[in-house]
Amino acid sequence: MLRAGFPAAADQAKEHAAEARGAWKAITGEAYGSQKAESWAPERLPVDVSQADLDAASTELVDLEADLEEAQQTLGAHKANRDAEAGRAARIAELQELAALVTRRQHKLSNDSADLQHWKDQLAAAEAAATGGKQGLIHDMARNLSDWQALAERSTSVEEENSLVSQWHTVDTLDCTRLLLDRYVQEHGSLAEAGAQADQSLARRAPEFRTYVDNLTRAVENDRRDLAAAEQAAGQLAELQAQAASIPSAEAIANAEQVIADLRQQRDRLRAKVESLRDALTTAQQFEQLKATAANHHRDVIEWSLITDALAPDGIPAEILTGALEPVNNLLAIQSAAANWAPVQINPDIDIAYDGRAYGLLSESEKWRCDALLAIAIARLSGLRFVTLDRFDVLQPSARPQILGLLRTLTQGGDLDTAILAGTMKEPMAKVPMGIQSVWIAEGSIVASISQQQAA
Structure with a gap:
C-alpha cells in the first residue's frame, strides 16, 4: 500500500489493528483493552474432564435418540392407523361383498371351461366331418393301425419268413396296436370321427359350434378376470382386517405420548450435558493455545498500531x-x-x-x-x-x-x-567583473559582447 502513498498505507495498518482487536475479542469473549490483554489467560475449569467422559455421554445420547425416533415412528403409525379407521371400515364392507364371490366365480369358471372344451370337441368333429375325416399324420397312422387290427380279426394266424405260423392273439405287435388305438381314442376321439366317411349333417353345424366356442372363450376370459378381482379383494380384505385388529386404544396412545415426552426431556438434558462436557474439554485442552493465540492477536494490535503511528503525517x-x-x-x-x-x-x-x-x-x-x-x-x-x-x-x-x-x-x-x-537595463555595464561575460542584446540581436579581459 506504500505505492498508493503514506495515507493509504496508514489507513490499511489502522484497519489491520482493528481486525486484530476483533480477533482478540472473538477468542477471549471480552472487550479488548491494552493493559488487560498483556496478562489475559482463560479461566481453568474447577473439575477435570476426560475424553472418556465425553464419549460415554455421546454414546448414551445416540442410543436415546434412536429409542426416541423408534417410539415416534411407532406412535405415528398407530395414529395413522386409527385415523384411517373410518375409511378402512367402508373399504372392508366393500371388499367383503366382492370377496364373497370367490367360490361362486370358481364354480362358474370350472363349468364354463368344461362347456368350452365340449364344444371345442364338437367343433373339431364337425370340421373333420366336413373334410372327410380328421386330417394329419397321426390320424392317418391311427386309421392304418385300425386296418391292421381289422385284418387280424379277419384272419387266424400269420406266417413269418421262417415258415413259423403264429396265432394273432399270441403276437405282441397286435397288443401294442390295441394299446395305441385306445390312447388315440382318449386323446382325439373315436376312430369313427377319424374315418374317411363324412357326416354331412354334423358338418353343417360347424358354424353353430364355432359360435358356441367363441362365446364360451370370452366367457371363460371374463370368468378368470372376475375371479382374479375377487381373490385380490379377499387378500386386501384380510390385510385391512389385520390392521383393524391392531388399532391401539386411546389409553395406549396417551401412554405412548407420555413416554415420548419423557424421552425428549431426557434427550434435551443429555444434549446439554454433552455440550457442556465438550465445551469444558475443549477449554481444558486449549487453555495454553487460547492464551498464546490471544497474546499473538494482542501483539498484532501493538505492531499495527505502531505502524499506523509511523505512517501518520507526523511520523x-x-x-x-x-x-x-x-x-x-x-x-x-x-x-x-x-x-x-x-x-x-x-x-x-x-x-x-x-x-x-x-x-x-x-x-x-x-x-x-x-x-x-x-x-x-x-x-x-x-x-x-x-x-x-x-x-x-x-x-x-x-x-x-x-x-x-x-x-x-x-x-x-x-x-x-x-x-x-x-x-x-538602461545601458551596458560600464565595468565587467572578472569571470563574467556581458552580452548586450537590442531588438533580438547581440550588439556587443564584452568580457573583463576585453574591457581591460
Whole structure:
C-alpha cells in the first residue's frame, strides 16, 4: 500500500489493528483493552474432564435418540392407523361383498371351461366331418393301425419268413396296436370321427359350434378376470382386517405420548450435558493455545498500531521530509549569507519563508531573491550545476552586485559550471567583473559582447 502513498498505507495498518482487536475479542469473549490483554489467560475449569467422559455421554445420547425416533415412528403409525379407521371400515364392507364371490366365480369358471372344451370337441368333429375325416399324420397312422387290427380279426394266424405260423392273439405287435388305438381314442376321439366317411349333417353345424366356442372363450376370459378381482379383494380384505385388529386404544396412545415426552426431556438434558462436557474439554485442552493465540492477536494490535503511528503525517513522512529539507535549508542559509541577503528557508509544511515571512507576503524583489536562491540550490544538489535567472533588474541597484558576486563565487569555486543572469537595463555595464561575460542584446540581436579581459 506504500505505492498508493503514506495515507493509504496508514489507513490499511489502522484497519489491520482493528481486525486484530476483533480477533482478540472473538477468542477471549471480552472487550479488548491494552493493559488487560498483556496478562489475559482463560479461566481453568474447577473439575477435570476426560475424553472418556465425553464419549460415554455421546454414546448414551445416540442410543436415546434412536429409542426416541423408534417410539415416534411407532406412535405415528398407530395414529395413522386409527385415523384411517373410518375409511378402512367402508373399504372392508366393500371388499367383503366382492370377496364373497370367490367360490361362486370358481364354480362358474370350472363349468364354463368344461362347456368350452365340449364344444371345442364338437367343433373339431364337425370340421373333420366336413373334410372327410380328421386330417394329419397321426390320424392317418391311427386309421392304418385300425386296418391292421381289422385284418387280424379277419384272419387266424400269420406266417413269418421262417415258415413259423403264429396265432394273432399270441403276437405282441397286435397288443401294442390295441394299446395305441385306445390312447388315440382318449386323446382325439373315436376312430369313427377319424374315418374317411363324412357326416354331412354334423358338418353343417360347424358354424353353430364355432359360435358356441367363441362365446364360451370370452366367457371363460371374463370368468378368470372376475375371479382374479375377487381373490385380490379377499387378500386386501384380510390385510385391512389385520390392521383393524391392531388399532391401539386411546389409553395406549396417551401412554405412548407420555413416554415420548419423557424421552425428549431426557434427550434435551443429555444434549446439554454433552455440550457442556465438550465445551469444558475443549477449554481444558486449549487453555495454553487460547492464551498464546490471544497474546499473538494482542501483539498484532501493538505492531499495527505502531505502524499506523509511523505512517501518520507526523511520523516517517515528517522524518523523511525533515531529512530531505535539512541539506536544502543548510545550503539556502549558506547562499543567503554569501549574498548578504536575509535567510530563505523551507518549513516542514513545504512553505517558503524569507526572513521568517511567508512567500505570499513578500515584495516582488524579495520573491525574486527566494526563487534565485532555490534555483541555485536545486542546480547544485541535483548535480546539473547550471542555472538561468531572468529579470534580475527587479532588484534594486545595490542588490544587483550581490547576486553577481554570489554566482561568480559559485562558478569559480566549481559549485556551478554556468550561470546566466538576464535583465532589462538602461545601458551596458560600464565595468565587467572578472569571470563574467556581458552580452548586450537590442531588438533580438547581440550588439556587443564584452568580457573583463576585453574591457581591460
